[in-house]
Amino acid sequence: xxxxxxxxxxxxxxxxxxxxxxxxxxxxxxxxxxxxxxxxxxxxxxxxxxxxxxxxxxxxxxxxxxxxxxxxxxxxxxxxxxxxxxxxxxxxxxxxxxxxxxxxxxxxxxxxxxxxxxxxxxxxxxxxxxxxxxxxxxxxxxxxxxxxxxxxxxxxxxxxxxxxxxxxxxxxxxxxxxxxxxxxxxxxxxxxxxxxxxxxxxxxxxxxxxxxxxxxxxxxxxxxxxxxxxxxxxxxxxxxxxxxxxxxxxxxxxxxxxxxxxxxxxxxxxxxxxxxxxxxxxxxxxxxxxxxxxxxxxxxxxxxxxxxxxxxxxxxxxxxxxxxxxxxxxxxxxxxxxxxxxxxxxxxxxxxxxxxxxxxxxxxxxxxxxxxxxxxxxxxxxxxxxxxxxxxxxxxxxxxxxxxxxxxxxxxxxxxxxxxxxxxxxxxxxxxxxxxxxxxxxxxxxxxxxxxxxxxxxxxxxxxxxxxxxxxxxxxxxxxxxxxxxxxxxxxxxxxxxxxxxxxxxxxxxxxxxxxxx
Amino acid sequence: xxxxxxxxxxxxxxxxxxxxxxxxxxxxxxxxxxxxxxxxxxxxxxxxxxxxxxxxxxxxxxxxxxxxxxxxxxxxxxxxxxxxxxxxxxxxxxxxxxxxxxxxxxxxxxxxxxxxxxxxxxxxxxxxxxxxxxxxxxxxxxxxxxxxxxxxxxxxxxxxxxxxxxxxxxxxxxxxxxxxxxxxxxxxxxxxxxxxxxxxxxxxxxxxxxxxxxxxxxxxxxxxxxxxxxxxxxxxxxxxxxxxxxxxxxxxxxxxxxxxxxxxxxxxxxxxxxxxxxxxxxxxxxxxxxxxxxxxxxxxxxxxxxxxxxxxxxxxxxxxxxxxxxxxxxxxxxxxxxxxxxxxxxxxxxxxxxxxxxxxxxxxxxxxxxxxxx
Numbered sequence: 001x002x003x004x005x006x007x008x009x010x011x012x013x014x015x016x017x018x019x020x021x022x023x024x025x026x027x028x029x030x031x032x033x034x035x036x037x038x039x040x041x042x043x044x045x046x047x048x049x050x051x052x053x054x055x056x057x058x059x060x061x062x063x064x065x066x067x068x069x070x071x072x073x074x075x076x077x078x079x080x081x082x083x084x085x086x087x088x089x090x091x092x093x094x095x096x097x098x099x100x101x102x103x104x105x106x107x108x109x110x111x112x113x114x115x116x117x118x119x120x121x122x123x124x125x126x127x128x129x130x131x132x133x134x135x136x137x138x139x140x141x142x143x144x145x146x147x148x149x150x151x152x153x154x155x156x157x158x159x160x161x162x163x164x165x166x167x168x169x170x171x172x173x174x175x176x177x178x179x180x181x182x183x184x185x186x187x188x189x190x191x192x193x194x195x196x197x198x199x200x201x202x203x204x205x206x207x208x209x210x211x212x213x214x215x216x217x218x219x220x221x222x223x224x225x226x227x228x229x230x231x232x233x234x235x236x237x238x239x240x241x242x243x244x245x246x247x248x249x250x251x252x253x254x255x256x257x258x259x260x261x262x263x264x265x266x267x268x269x270x271x272x273x274x275x276x277x278x279x280x281x282x283x284x285x286x287x288x289x290x291x292x293x294x295x296x297x298x299x300x301x302x303x304x305x306x307x308x309x310x311x312x313x314x315x316x317x318x319x320x321x322x323x324x325x326x327x328x329x330x331x332x333x334x335x336x337x338x339x340x341x342x343x344x345x346x347x348x349x350x351x352x353x354x355x356x357x358x359x360x361x362x363x364x365x366x367x368x369x370x371x372x373x374x375x376x377x378x379x380x381x382x383x384x385x386x387x388x389x390x391x392x393x394x395x396x397x398x399x400x401x402x403x404x405x406x407x408x409x410x411x412x413x414x415x416x417x418x419x420x421x422x423x424x425x426x427x428x429x430x431x432x433x434x435x436x437x438x439x440x441x442x443x444x445x446x447x448x449x450x451x452x453x454x455x456x457x458x459x460x461x462x463x464x465x466x467x468x469x470x471x472x473x474x475x476x477x478x479x480x481x482x483x484x485x486x487x488x489x490x491x492x493x494x495x496x497x498x499x500x501x502x503x504x505x506x507x508x509x510x511x512x513x514x515x516x517x518x
Numbered sequence: 519x520x521x522x523x524x525x526x527x528x529x530x531x532x533x534x535x536x537x538x539x540x541x542x543x544x545x546x547x548x549x550x551x552x553x554x555x556x557x558x559x560x561x562x563x564x565x566x567x568x569x570x571x572x573x574x575x576x577x578x579x580x581x582x583x584x585x586x587x588x589x590x591x592x593x594x595x596x597x598x599x600x601x602x603x604x605x606x607x608x609x610x611x612x613x614x615x616x617x618x619x620x621x622x623x624x625x626x627x628x629x630x631x632x633x634x635x636x637x638x639x640x641x642x643x644x645x646x647x648x649x650x651x652x653x654x655x656x657x658x659x660x661x662x663x664x665x666x667x668x669x670x671x672x673x674x675x676x677x678x679x680x681x682x683x684x685x686x687x688x689x690x691x692x693x694x695x696x697x698x699x700x701x702x703x704x705x706x707x708x709x710x711x712x713x714x715x716x717x718x719x720x721x722x723x724x725x726x727x728x729x730x731x732x733x734x735x736x737x738x739x740x741x742x743x744x745x746x747x748x749x750x751x752x753x754x755x756x757x758x759x760x761x762x763x764x765x766x767x768x769x770x771x772x773x774x775x776x777x778x779x780x781x782x783x784x785x786x787x788x789x790x791x792x793x794x795x796x797x798x799x800x801x802x803x804x805x806x807x808x809x810x811x812x813x814x815x816x817x818x819x820x821x822x823x824x825x826x827x828x829x830x831x832x833x834x835x836x837x838x839x840x841x842x843x844x845x846x847x848x849x850x851x852x853x854x855x856x857x858x859x860x861x862x863x864x865x866x867x868x869x870x871x872x873x874x875x876x877x878x879x880x881x882x883x884x885x886x887x888x889x890x891x892x
Contacts (some may be wrong), residue, residue, distance in 0.1 A: 008606040009644050012599045015571045017643060019650075037650070038641040039633075040568050041686030045679060050818040056804060057812060057819070060679050063572020063708060111578075115603050132586075139590045149615070150561075154595045157612070158603035178586050185579050189790045195799060197789035199572035199708050202801025203764075210764035210800035220793060318686060320636035412765040489605055500570045 003030070006485050010037070011492060013112040015064045016499025018458070020470075020488055024479050032467065032474035034458050034492075036499050039302070039328040043316045046448040051077055051417055051440050054448065055204045058436060061450065062500045063199040064107070067100040067191065068429030070204040071265075072436035072450065077206035080423025080438055083415040087270065089208025091401050092194050092411060094266045094275070095221065096201065096209075097427070098398050102187040102228055104430035104496075105343075105387045109240065110180035113384065113493045114173060116486060117243050119163035120155050122170035132178055133171065161486035164246055173243075176235055183231045190224045193217050208412035215407055222402050229395040232388070240388040244370060244381045251372060254380035254491040256473030257338045260345035261289055261456075263435065265428030268401075275397060276346050276428045277355035282337055286352050291426060291435070293335040294451065300460040301330045307463055312422060312437040314449040331459040331468060332451050340469040341432030341456045342495065344377065347386040358396070362389050380494040387496075417443050429453055431496050454498045470495060559591070560722050561624040563616055563660055564598040567641055567653035568680045568689055569630030572708040573671040574600045580711035581791050588715055592722060596624070610644040613656070617663040625721065626664035626699075628692040631673040631680045632657050635688030654695065661696040666726065668702045669693065670714055675705035675734075676809045683814045693733070700726065703733040707806035710784060713738045732809065738783055745777035745803050748785040765800055774820030776805030 002025075009019035017037035022029045042061055046054060058073040059066035071093060078084065085093070123137050124144075143151035150156075164170050188198045194211045195201030203210040211217075244251070264278030278289040296314055298307045302325045305315030319325070333339070350359050351374065366389055367374060376382060418440060425436040432453030439447045459468045467475075470492055477487050564574070578585050578601075589595055595602075597612050604612060616624055630653075633640035638652030645651060661667050669692040672678035680689035693701050702721075704713050717735050720727045727735040746752065754760065754769035761768035769775070780803055784795045796803050804819045805811045812819055 007645060009650075010599055010606065010609060012602050012605045012609050015600070016569075017566070017641060019645075037643065038568060038653075039687060040640075040680040040689070042679070044684065044686045045682045048683075050820065052820055053812070053818045057679060060570055060572070060707060063570040063575050066570075066572065107575075107578075111601055120603070135590060136586075149619070150594060150596050150612070153612075154589075154598050154602035154604075156603055157608055159605065159608065181578065181585060185581060185791070188579055189793045192790035192794045192799075196794050196796045196801045197784070197799070199570075199575050200806075201799075202796045202804075203799050205764045205801075208764070210802075212765055212767065212800050318640070320639040410765060412763060414763050485606075 004482050006479070006482055006488065008485060008488055009035075011489065011497070013115065013489075013493065014497040014499065015062060016497070018492070018497055018499045020474070020492055022474055022477075022479070022485070022488060024482055027478055027480070029474045029477045029479060029488075032471040033326060034460065034468060034470040035326050036328040036458065038499065039318055039320070040500075041316065041318060043314075043448045043450065046445050048444050050443070051080065051438065051445055052206065054436075054438060054445065055206075056200070056202075058448075058450065059200050059204070061452070062498055064498055064500075065100065065104055065429055065431065066198070066200045067097050067195070067204075068427060068434050069436070069450070069452075070201065071097050071427045072425040072429075072434050073438075074204050074206055075425025075427060076423040076436040076438045077415075077425070078423070079425060080421040080440055081206050081415040081418060082421075083207040083413050084270070085208035085413055086410045088213060088405055088409050088411045089413070090267055090270065091404055092209045092211055092213070093204065094268075094401055095398060096191050096195050096204075097266060098394050098401075099187050099191040100198075101394060101430045102232070102391060103184050103191070105391055106180050106184040106187065106236065108430075108493075108496045109236065109384060109387065110177050111184075112496070113490075114177065114243070115155065115158065116161075116490045116493060117164055117247065118173040118177075119165070119170045120152070120174060122167045123174055125167045126171050128171075130175065133175055136174065136178075159484040159486040159489075160481065161484055162480070164243075166246075169242060169246070173239065176239055179231070179235070183228055186224050186228055190221050190228070193221050193224075205412065207415040208410075211411055213405060213407045213409075213411055218402060218405055218407070222399065225395065225398055225402070229399070232391045232395055237388045237392060240384050241366070241369065244385060247381065250380040250490065251370075251376040251382060252379060253477055253487070254383075254473045254494055255378050257340055257469050258378055259283065259334075259337055259339040260348050261334050261339045261341060261433060262346050262349050263289060263291070263426040263428060263433040265426070268397075275394070277350050277353060279349040279353055279355075280334065280339070281345075281349050281352060282334070282339065286349070291424065294332060294435070295336075296330040296332045296451065296455075297462040298325075298330050299463040300325050300327060302326075302328050303330065311435060311449040311451050312424065312439060312447070314437070314447070316449070325460075327460040329455050329459040330451075331462040332456050333462055333466075336464075338462070338466050338469060338472065339456065340495075341453050342383065343386040343390050343430075343432070344383045345432060346390060346428065347377065348374075356393070359390075359393050362392060380491055383494040383496075419443055431498055432456060452498070454495075457495050458497055458499070470497075559594040560718065561616065561620050562593045562595050562597075562627055562718070563613060563624055563664070564595060564627040564629065565613075565643075565653075565656060565660060566599055567628065567630035567632045567657060568673060568687070569671070571600055571629075573629045573674075573714070574598065576708035576711050577670075577714050578711075579790065580715050583715065585711075588718075592715070592719055593625075596620075607644070613660060617660065621663045622665055624664055625666055625668055625718065626660050627668045627670055628657060628661075628674040629670050631677050631689035631691060632695050633680070633687035633689050634695075635686075640687040657692065657695050661692075661699050664699060666700040666702065666721070667692055667696050668704060668714075668717065670704045670709055672705050672707040672806055672811050675703040676811070678707065679812050682812050701733055702726065702729060702735065705732075705734060705739075705807045705811075706782065707811065709807075710738075710782070710787060710789065712787060713782075734781075734807075739781045739807060741781065743781045743783045745780045745782065745785055745797070748783070749777050749797055750785065751797055761800075770797055770800070770802040772822065773802045774804075774822050775802035776808070776823070777803040778823060779810075780805040780808050782807045
């Protein structure tokens, strides 16, 4: 059978502008290219500004995950300024970041990824008495009966495909889509209690936070946390298990590179202990993470600046028409290796290191429920499961962290901006390992670089031609109908792409897929 | 007062270029909306250019009405890349169909600035005949076939952070790209969901709301919505109690608060279900609803508003150079702090404008000053 080329552009239900091209032979993907389609130049804009502008501006790299970027920035500033936040400052930063994990994971599963599996037209068969579901049913039905072409927009049209056939499962999923809107909103309220507002909070500063602490804020936070936690344990995790059990083949699809790193994040004491352990799992071996082994390559990225550089020495000189380049993402590598980051990376590394017994027993219990082996986690469904399971542990810990807050103690340590300095801020974001690097000269930002989860996962080929994690995960994916490549979306969305942060991957047969800007 | 069909068409066609929208001809827009696609809801195309999706996520945070009610009862959201079911060509086909079949009937929501350098190739969306299509081209075409354009967020309204010096991609606001269509700006980084939903509901039910000279709905951004005038920390300002460090009690002026030069209603509306808002949290206002946001390389988000000299309690001069507001614990007698804040605001804008002119920041509107200075 002849090779067929499929271009999916834009890949929607993600953050940002992503193009995926795949080559299909005999019903399977044999080559893949991931391309980020947008560049803004955040690092360039940050230059010459005051270093204290970095947290609010870095947050605005992404409206879905601003807090990780704010966190990376304040950690980099803490490092550069030589300042340490008081316990309250550390805890409030954690609570804000953790609240964002909740918002982000719920948004991802229910509102971005689920439509690849759930048949929303099943609502037409609803016979119950729930007012909201009946309203949705009437909404779709009346438009459809009136011959309105866009009935059910923006959820229809969609690809044809093997959606869930059981009406009861579909309708429950639709009901939970609606409920998840409300619960996700409450996670944002939790964040705003300490952050002032969200998206893009007001209170992240070097040396801690600006949030004045009082009992009312603590209680407001805790009560919402209890409600959100209940949804995660009683609805979100069962829903992921339900979808996973209906698509067991997706525990075999989208395995990808199989190498993982985690920077670690969410410090739980003042001595460097982290909720998320750092580490690496490369070529089947567990190891310690060393930030000095990160380098970014740009042969296939639209930058004319140097390749193979450590982020602090990184350069960002855009070249929209660079010959042979196909992505605005750089290609970060760890010790030269292609690696995946994210909830699955955290799960694999912590499971194998035995970093957290609660974490390990929860994963073991999920594996036994689904009749799977640990290796099966490295897959499309494994990524969804890792996301849901980590929220259960995280929300338990959040409840403990809130209790550690002391309304009478300070939230912030004073800092002085140094004339010259350097700093690095590493954390875990909802989507994976995130690093910010800053260098300061004459009290101004001289250089700023961010290496974000989607750059790790969605970046293009490196200078040696090794495909990025998205591209590798697509290889071998069965495509039932090239006109409706629903499988491509399932594989890529399992990574939870966030392209405003990162952008771009894909490479391949240069003859066919050469970037066509020129 | 209704206007004639001829007049309405003139305005819609842009023959009265640069005229700020007024509710005068709104009733006509309304009937255009009613004519649309038989759903009784406003068809909307929500397009992202150089966006971070923060505006879209804020829209999802709408509480009363909730976003699901908005989708069911208020608008017909035909295209939104964050939540739509369709992907790839299937998704872009929706826009192609709308531009023909719903020509002149849909609201075009733009999120993000639009890059113009490198022929627009800093942002491409979809392909036509195998070639990438720039966001610049999409925005021009979708706007040309729309009823009106709604720019959501600081980026689409003024250019925002992507347009901050040195503006590496030639990022422009929607108003610099779109011609001949009414434009409503809903700035903020991001805008409050109520501002977006409220504006759209207003368009559907009553027509385009009253707009200021920056094309912002006055019901959310009016001159009576100056943050400083409505701030719950105002008493600290009036009594000269100023926070010296983050987390301190007091007015946030010394920490760089832009409340005296920024307009919106969050101080009374509250963010995220009303649980908090910017200044209440202790994080100073950064002026995200104003064209100067985020300032230039020489200024920055937390630059303190112009310094104030306090010659002494007996000799407080009030003029543009020495604004007689007591800072640092001195109570000002006999001086309206309100008037003083206005003067700070004026001076700030003058400084800012000079700086930004040099730095090349798109600093669009100056008329506002005249209006405010009255």
